[in-house]
Amino acid sequence: xxxxxxxxxxxxxxxxxxxxxxxxxxxxxxxxxxxxxxxxxxxxxxxxxxxxxxxxxxxxxxxxxxxxxxxxxxxxxxxxxxxxxxxxxxxxxxxxxxxxxxxxxxxxxxxxxxxxxxxxxxxxxxxxxxxxxxxxxxxxxxxxxxxxxxxxxxxxxxxxxxxxxxxxxxxxxxxxxxxxxxxxxxxxxxxxxxxxxx
Amino acid sequence: xxxxxxxxxxxxxxxxxxxxxxxxxxxxxxxxxxxxxxxxxxxxxxxxxxxxxxxxxxxxxxxxxxxxxxxxxxxxxxxxxxxxxxxxxxxxxxxxxxxxxxxxxxxxxxxxxxxxxxxxxxxxxxxxxxxxxxxxxxxxxxxxxxxxxxxxxxxxxxxxxxxxxxxxxxxxxxxxxxxxxxxxxxxxxxxxxxxxxx
Numbered sequence: 001x002x003x004x005x006x007x008x009x010x011x012x013x014x015x016x017x018x019x020x021x022x023x024x025x026x027x028x029x030x031x032x033x034x035x036x037x038x039x040x041x042x043x044x045x046x047x048x049x050x051x052x053x054x055x056x057x058x059x060x061x062x063x064x065x066x067x068x069x070x071x072x073x074x075x076x077x078x079x080x081x082x083x084x085x086x087x088x089x090x091x092x093x094x095x096x097x098x099x100x101x102x103x104x105x106x107x108x109x110x111x112x113x114x115x116x117x118x119x120x121x122x123x124x125x126x127x128x129x130x131x132x133x134x135x136x137x138x139x140x141x142x143x144x145x146x147x148x149x150x151x152x153x154x155x156x157x158x159x160x161x162x163x164x165x166x167x168x169x170x171x172x173x174x175x176x177x178x179x180x181x182x183x184x185x186x187x188x189x190x191x192x193x194x195x196x197x198x
Numbered sequence: 199x200x201x202x203x204x205x206x207x208x209x210x211x212x213x214x215x216x217x218x219x220x221x222x223x224x225x226x227x228x229x230x231x232x233x234x235x236x237x238x239x240x241x242x243x244x245x246x247x248x249x250x251x252x253x254x255x256x257x258x259x260x261x262x263x264x265x266x267x268x269x270x271x272x273x274x275x276x277x278x279x280x281x282x283x284x285x286x287x288x289x290x291x292x293x294x295x296x297x298x299x300x301x302x303x304x305x306x307x308x309x310x311x312x313x314x315x316x317x318x319x320x321x322x323x324x325x326x327x328x329x330x331x332x333x334x335x336x337x338x339x340x341x342x343x344x345x346x347x348x349x350x351x352x353x354x355x356x357x358x359x360x361x362x363x364x365x366x367x368x369x370x371x372x373x374x375x376x377x378x379x380x381x382x383x384x385x386x387x388x389x390x391x392x393x394x395x396x
Contacts, residue, residue: 049257057249059369063382070389171257184261187385191268 003179003198005034009165010174011042012096012111013089015068015079018119019186020174021111022077027189031196037107039096040162041089042173048163049171053086071186084124091149092125097161098145098154106140113138201377201396203232207363209240210294210309211287212371213266213277216317217384219309220275222374225387229394235305237294238360239287240371246361247369251284269384282322289347290323295359296343296352304338311336 006028010017028035046052055061065081072079092114099107117123117134124130132142148154165175169182176183178195204226208215226233244250253259263279270277290312297305315321315332322328330340346352363373367380374381376393 049255051255051258057247057369059247059364059367060249063367063369063380066380067382067386166257169257169261171255171261182261182264184265188265 003195004032005036005178006192006196007036007038007177008174009038009040009161009170009176011040011045011089012092012114012118012125013085013087014042014173015065015081015085015119016186017042017174018115019068019071019075019077019079020176020189021115023075023186023189024176024192027193028196031193033196037096037100037111038161038165039093039100039158040165040170040173041093041158043089044159044162045166045170045172048166051171055086068186078120080120080122082118082122084122084126087118087125089125091128091146092131094149094154094158095145097158098148098151101154101157102148109138110135110140110145113140201393202230203234203376204390204394205234205236205375207236207238207359207368207371207373207375209238209243209287209371210290210312210316210323211283211285212240213263213279213283213317214384215240215372216313217266217269217273217275217277218372218374218387219313221273221384221387222390225391226394229391231394235294235298235309236359236363237291237298237356238363238368238371239291239356241287242357242360243364243368243370246364249369253284266384276318278318278320280316280320282320282324285316285323287323289326289344290329292347292352292356293343295356296346296349299352299355300346307336308333308338308343311338 006024008020008024010021024035054064068079096107096111099110113134114125118125123134125134135142135145168177172184174186176188176192178192181195183191183195204222206218206222208219222233252262266277294305294309297308311332312323316323321332323332333340333343366375370382372384374386374390376390379393381389381393
């Protein structure tokens with residue numbers, strides 16, 4: 001078991017994934033550990049595990065958004081609860097899986113662009129035209145990305161990482177593995193830090 | 199809003215409630231704050247809010263029990279996942295509500311006895327004979343407690359506190375209010391500490 005590595009299973013449509021994504025690079029850097037980005041499709045994880053988004057329980061949905069805002073303040077990062085939430089992230093996550101396979105050097109820029117469009121700027125990333133505009137602003141080629149997202153190998157890659165997550169016990173996002181141990185939620189980053197040090 | 203007071207809504211059948219209960223007295227004492235015990239019936243909270251126990255999702259149930267064990271080690275308290283879980287806590291929580299109304303000086307001893315029977319000793323508190331034995335060992339009169347639990351005023355008291363919890367946004371246990379803010383889960387005790395200091 002490699003405790004010098006954090007595997008970060010995430011979906012860009014999850015505010016908790018966004019919060020974890022803002023913190024994990026520094027946590028891993030401080031520990032001298034590698035951060036492995038593992039795109040997965042949260043909707044498929046919910047379906048396979050029998051879990052559901054917290055927002056399906058109204059009181060829990062209201063609470064958890066306040067809770068995320070508290071953590072955002074603690075981390076010192078912006079978080080705007082997206083008015084178009086929930087977002088269908090299938091194409092967006094295929095884009096991430098495709099870049100990771102084909103042009104890994106562009107993955108970080110893509111994720112920053114997409115995470116911030118959704119959770120900082122509150123944009124409607126359900127709308128392909130808005131997605132294309134946002135990607136263009138970030139200097140990414142939307143048409144090329146869409147083609148990559150729709151490639152069979154890309155679809156298979158996202159399906160494989162999602163299946164792998166479920167097989168390893170994942171039921172929600174973010175899910176972080178360190179040395180074989182699963183830590184679920186952006187509120188378990190102190191445990192991730194501890195595991196990386198261990 | 200009183201930030202010198204923590205209202206602790208709990209159910210003895212919830213391992214997270216047990217963990218929070220082991221920590222809150224010291225947290226409140228350190229803050230010079232009052233700990234208000236608020237018995238509620240978690241099953242009724244789930245029903246009213248549309249929420250469900252994490253154990254209804256198998257992968258989440260397996261994860262959360264490991265997570266609770268991690269926190270137990272961090273807190274330095276024993277935690278044995280009860281083999282008879284889930285426990286029907288209706289009579290046990292009525293006992294707590296009844297004592298709080300009629301003999302509040304006995305509530306702490308009762309809760310210690312019941313929480314530890316379930317989450318330290320792994321006893322079958324679904325079995326009235328076992329409950330009677332456990333209460334007797336703790337010097338509590340099981341027959342008198344059962345009569346108190348079954349009194350109409352007791353039933354109404356537990357129902358009222360459960361309804362109040364739901365009306366205030368509670369969807370699970372433990373739920374802790376400080377100064378009008380809800381903190382859900384034994385993993386939010388650092389936030390409770392911060393709110394009590396604020």
